[in-house]
Amino acid sequence: MDNFNLIVFPLLIGFLLDSLLGDPRWLPHPIRLFGWLISWFEKRFNSGGHRKLKGAFTSGFLVGGTWLILFVLFRWLEDFPIAYLVVASVAVFFGLANRSLIDESWLVIRALKAEGLEAGRKQLSFIVGRDTSQLNEQQIRTAVLETMAENLSDGVIAPLFFYALGGVPALFAFKMASTLDSMIAYKNEHYKAYGWFAARLDDLLNLVPARLTALLMVLVSFSRSGMVHVFRYGHQHASPNAGYPEAALAGILKCRLGGPNVYHGRLVDKPYIGHHEKTIAYRDFWGTAYVNTATTVVMIGGIVLFLLVY
Numbered sequence: 590m591d592n593f594n595l596i597v598f599p600l601l602i603g604f605l606l607d608s609l610l611g612d613p614r615w616l617p618h619p620i621r622l623f624g625w626l627i628s629w630f631e632k633r634f635n636s637g638g639h640r641k642l643k644g645a646f647t648s649g650f651l652v653g654g655t656w657l658i659l660f661v662l663f664r665w666l667e668d669f670p671i672a673y674l675v676v677a678s679v680a681v682f683f684g685l686a687n688r689s690l691i692d693e694s695w696l697v698i699r700a701l702k703a704e705g706l707e708a709g710r711k712q713l714s715f716i717v718g719r720d721t722s723q724l725n726e727q728q729i730r731t732a733v734l735e736t737m738a739e740n741l742s743d744g745v746i747a748p749l750f751f752y753a754l755g756g757v758p759a760l761f762a763f764k765m766a767s768t769l770d771s772m773i774a775y776k777n778e779h780y781k782a783y784g785w786f787a788a789r790l791d792d793l794l795n796l797v798p799a800r801l802t803a804l805l806m807v808l809v810s811f812s813r814s815g816m817v818h819v820f821r822y823g824h825q826h827a828s829p830n831a832g833y834p835e836a837a838l839a840g841i842l843k844c845r846l847g848g849p850n851v852y853h854g855r856l857v858d859k860p861y862i863g864h865h866e867k868t869i870a871y872r873d874f875w876g877t878a879y880v881n882t883a884t885t886v887v888m889i890g891g892i893v894l895f896l897l898v899y
Contacts (some may be wrong), residue, residue: 603681612689616889645786656762747798799830809883815840839863
C-alpha cells in the first residue's frame, strides 16, 4: 500500500466513523489518558518556585513524548499495512470531534426548547466554562453558536491540518497541546505561571487553523458578510484565534456573538463579535451545523486533492 493510501484511507474512514458514531461514552478515549497524565504532572510540579519553567517542561515533555511514541509506532506499522490502516483509522476517529460537537450543542438547544430555561442552562454548563445560572434564552443560544464555531477550529479543522502535515503523530501531539491548554491554562493564581507555556503553545498551534477555519466557513456558505466580519471582528476577541471562526459565523448568520459573561465568579467584559442585534432562532443552530459539517468535508477534500497533486 503506497503512502497516499496510508494517509487518505484512514482519513476517510476516521471521518466516516466520527460522522456515524460521534463520541460513544462507553469507548475508552485517549484524551482521558492525556488528562490523567496532565493531572499527574500538575500535582507534582505546580507548586513552589520556578512554576513557569516546570510548566514549560510538562508541556514540552508531554507534547514531544506523544509525537515521538506515535512516530515510532507508525514507522513500525508501515511493515504491516492492514494493521497500519486499522490503527490509523481509529486514531483519526478519536482525533475528530465534529459529530460530538454538534450532538452536545443540540442537547442544549433541545433542552431549552422542550424543557425550558433551567434545563437549557444546566445542559449548557456541561460544554462551556462561563457561569450559565443567569443566562436568558438569547444568551444560551449565543453560547451554543460560539462553542460550535470555536470548537470547529480546535476540535476538527486543526486536527485535520496537523494530520495533513504529519499524520497521526502530529495530530495527537496537537491534541495533547490542546488538552494541556484546557486543563492548566487558566489565569488564576494557581495556574497562571504553570500554564503560561501551554497557553502560548496552544495559541501558536492554532494560529493558522483558526484563520483557515474562518475562510472555509465563508467559502461553504458563499457569504460576503462572513468575509467582511472576519476582517472586521476576528482580531477583536481576547483570544488571538477564537475570534476568527466566531466572526465568520456572526457574518454568515447576520447575528451578534460575544459580549460580557461571568467566568468563575468574575465578570469578563468581552467585546461583541458582529453588529446585527437579531434574536438567534432555532433554525440558526441547523445553519451552524451545516456550516460545521460542510467546512469539515471541504477541508478533507482539500487534503485529498493536495495529496493527489503533490
